[in-house]
Amino acid sequence: MIRKFILTVAAIAGLAMPAMADPLAKDVFGNEPGPTGGAPVAIGSYSKGCVSGAVQLPETGPTWQAMRLSRNRNWAHPEMVKFVMGLSQAATKMGWRGLYVGDMSQMRGGPMISGHASHQLGLDVDIWMLPPSSLNLSRSQRENISSISVVSKNGLSVNGNWSSSHAAIIQSAAMDPRVDRIFLDAAIKVAMCDANRNRGAWLQKLRPTPNHDYHFHVRLNCPAGSPSCSNPASPVAALSGNDNGCGAARQELAYRARPSTRPKGKPNPNYRHPRSFRLSEMPRQCQAVATAR
Numbered sequence: 001m002i003r004k005f006i007l008t009v010a011a012i013a014g015l016a017m018p019a020m021a022d023p024l025a026k027d028v029f030g031n032e033p034g035p036t037g038g039a040p041v042a043i044g045s046y047s048k049g050c051v052s053g054a055v056q057l058p059e060t061g062p063t064w065q066a067m068r069l070s071r072n073r074n075w076a077h078p079e080m081v082k083f084v085m086g087l088s089q090a091a092t093k094m095g096w097r098g099l100y101v102g103d104m105s106q107m108r109g110g111p112m113i114s115g116h117a118s119h120q121l122g123l124d125v126d127i128w129m130l131p132p133s134s135l136n137l138s139r140s141q142r143e144n145i146s147s148i149s150v151v152s153k154n155g156l157s158v159n160g161n162w163s164s165s166h167a168a169i170i171q172s173a174a175m176d177p178r179v180d181r182i183f184l185d186a187a188i189k190v191a192m193c194d195a196n197r198n199r200g201a202w203l204q205k206l207r208p209t210p211n212h213d214y215h216f217h218v219r220l221n222c223p224a225g226s227p228s229c230s231n232p233a234s235p236v237a238a239l240s241g242n243d244n245g246c247g248a249a250r251q252e253l254a255y256r257a258r259p260s261t262r263p264k265g266k267p268n269p270n271y272r273h274p275r276s277f278r279l280s281e282m283p284r285q286c287q288a289v290a291t292a293r
Contacts, residue, residue, distance in 0.1 A: 029110025050286035051109035051122030063098030077122035102126030151213035193246035203244035
């Protein structure tokens with residue numbers, strides 16, 4: 001009996017050891033004590049990667065404020081930090097005081113303890129749709145204030161919160177050659193397609209995405225000096241057809257109006273949320289970034 005008990009305990013310990021030695025990546029990256037030094041490098045893909053040499057967007061600047069500071073997600077590749085600063089300055093020429101900046105990345109990127117599947121390379125940022133009323137908000141105010149939706153409750157059009165300034169800021173971001181794509185609600189894209197008569201190659205970068213009515217999510221292309229950075233998504237132009245993707249966005253609104261007409265897609269049985277990845281499943285360079293001291 002004693003021998004059987006010992007073997008059972010040993011078997012349980014043997015099963016437990018791999019998980020202990022191979023923690024969830026989100027727990028490692030989500031609790032890093034600081035960024036790594038050295039040249040900035042984005043490694044892996046947007047939903048399975050990391051960033052070395054990340055820098056912090058200052059919590060407050062002349063034309064921006066980082067929101068939800070308790071999350072400590074105002075870190076990114078330097079190219080993204082430059083982009084945010086530049087876009088916030090551009091916003092002041094379009095009727096806003098600047099920008100409220102939502103989540104960027106963690107200090108070393110990687111999967112997050114909560115929320116996003118992407119935002120792992122330091123090349124993503126969420127920009128709030130709420131025009132800043134003040135750029136002197138306290139930490140407490142930044143935790144409690146919320147953005148606003150610019151889409152009607154039925155999801156079929158933009159609402160009264162939408163303005164020409166919103167459109168101008170989003171267009172400015174889309175026309176930046178560093179930008180790969182921008183995720184926003186289909187109703188927003190349709191409004192911008194209508195206003196521009198489907199013209200402008202930059203419209204191709206606007207990707208209709210659910211739950212992006214209160215912020216728009218900007219993603220940059222892989223920057224120079226990051227040979228291991230990859231974008232597995234299809235090129236924007238390849239999915240857009242001849243109308244810069246406007247027809248697909250209008251079709252999405254038609255499905256919202258008549259849900260029964262929406263084709264039934266099959267879920268990907270192999271999909272796993274990045275929060276389930278073990279550290280050993282991350283790119284090897286990211287494993288090194290995560291454990292560097």
